[in-house]
Amino acid sequence: MTMPGRPVGELLRDWRRTRGMSQLDLSIEAGVSARHLSFVETGRSRPSPELILRLAEQLDMPLAERNTMLLAGGYAPAYPRHELNDPELAPVRAAVRQILDGHNPYPAVLIDEHWQLVEANAALALFTAGVEAHLLAPPVNVLRLSLHPGGMAPRILNLPEWRAHLLKRLRHQAATTNDPALSALHEELRGYPSGTDVAAPISDAVSRIVIPLRYRHGDQELSFFSTTTLFGTPLDVTVSGLAVEAFFPADPATTAALHALAKPAAGSG
Numbered sequence: 001m002t003m004p005g006r007p008v009g010e011l012l013r014d015w016r017r018t019r020g021m022s023q024l025d026l027s028i029e030a031g032v033s034a035r036h037l038s039f040v041e042t043g044r045s046r047p048s049p050e051l052i053l054r055l056a057e058q059l060d061m062p063l064a065e066r067n068t069m070l071l072a073g074g075y076a077p078a079y080p081r082h083e084l085n086d087p088e089l090a091p092v093r094a095a096v097r098q099i100l101d102g103h104n105p106y107p108a109v110l111i112d113e114h115w116q117l118v119e120a121n122a123a124l125a126l127f128t129a130g131v132e133a134h135l136l137a138p139p140v141n142v143l144r145l146s147l148h149p150g151g152m153a154p155r156i157l158n159l160p161e162w163r164a165h166l167l168k169r170l171r172h173q174a175a176t177t178n179d180p181a182l183s184a185l186h187e188e189l190r191g192y193p194s195g196t197d198v199a200a201p202i203s204d205a206v207s208r209i210v211i212p213l214r215y216r217h218g219d220q221e222l223s224f225f226s227t228t229t230l231f232g233t234p235l236d237v238t239v240s241g242l243a244v245e246a247f248f249p250a251d252p253a254t255t256a257a258l259h260a261l262a263k264p265a266a267g268s269g
Contacts, residue, residue: 005072006072007043007072008040008046008047008052008069008072008073009040009041009042009043010041011065011068011069011072012040012041012055012069013041014178015056015059015061015065015069015178016041016059018059018175018176018178019059019060021059023037023038023041026055026058026059029058030051030054030055030058031054032051032054032055037055046073046074047073049070049073049075049078052066052069052070052073052075053066053070053078056069060176062113062177062240062241063079063234063235063236063237063240064079064081064237064240064241065177065178066078066079067079067081067237079235079236079237079240080235080236080237081236081237081238082236082238082239083238084118084238084242088236089236089238089239092231092239092242096110096119096242096244097119099229099244099246100119100120100121100244101121103121103123103246104121104122104123104262105122105123105258105259105261105262106123106224106246106247106248106249106258107120107121107123107124107126107127107224107246107247108120108121108123108124108244108245108246108247109121109124109142109244109245110242110243110244111142111242111243111244111245112238112241112242113177113179113240113241113242114141114179114181114182114185114241115141115142115143115170115185116139116140116141116142117138117139117140117141117142117145118242123258123262126215126217126222126258126261127145127152127215128145129217130155131145131150131151131152132148132150132151134150135148135150135151141185142245143166143170143185143189144185144188144189146162146166147163147166147189147192148192149192149193152215153192153193155215155216155217156213156214156215156216157214157215157216157221158212158213158214159194160194161211162211162213162214163189163192163194165211166189167186167189167190170182170185170186170189171186174186210225211225212224212225212250213225213226213247217257217261220257222249222254222257222258223249223250223251223253223254224247224248224249224250224254225247225248225250226245226246226247226248227245227246227248228243228244228245228246229243229244229246230242230243
């Protein structure tokens with residue numbers, strides 16, 4: 001999050017530069033003169049809340065950062081921030097629960113904007129088995145859980161490839177959100193062992209389309225690909241940071257193995 005107390009013009013200039021836009025580029029996109037935009041950035045002109053939100057929209061700023069810029073301009077935040085257990089977000093919780101439970105017997109998690117675990121389905125136990133207890137103490141960070149040597153990493157058969165994929169994704173997220181917490185997490189994860197074994201090439205169709213997660217469970221090798229589901233039109237800061245990460249079997253053998261593993265749990269009720 002951007003540190004509070006900075007002038008609105010400074011915040012605007014930093015975000016414009018982060019997005020690689022000139023004053024002329026942004027002025028054209030936002031429908032404002034480049035001269036007026038320059039005056040806003042230098043503090044010679046106070047922008048209206050409507051202009052702040054229009055500029056923030058063109059810069060694709062996170063909702064929390066739009067609130068920060070409004071506050072810096074002397075205005076009230078435009079976007080609420082509810083806790084997930086607040087009554088206002090009951091429909092969101094219900095939708096997420098339906099997605100997670102409906103994805104069994106395949107693992108799925110709900111994470112926040114810092115990759116912290118919010119909710120999960122029962123199939124996540126496949127990934128947490130054998131993980132050191134401190135990595136499962138709240139708040140659980142799923143990237144740390146994945147790449148820490150006491151976490152999933154020793155059982156990831158293509159760790160160098162999977163690690164590079166996660167770090168690239170995290171680096172991009174940190175750069176586009178200007179979030180120092182994500183940058184710090186990236187630096188931490190970079191320091192973890194990368195794995196030296198070279199994974200054997202895979203000839204299946206999925207591996208030619210996406211990077212699979214090859215995971216050892218007991219004497220079985222399981223292969224997954226993942227998808228990310230976001231809320232399409234969030235107007236709440238909390239909801240805008242939520243994402244469902246769902247893992248799908250990448251081959252028929254993994255499908256069969258996961259359904260077989262789920263049978264005892266289904267029969268125990």
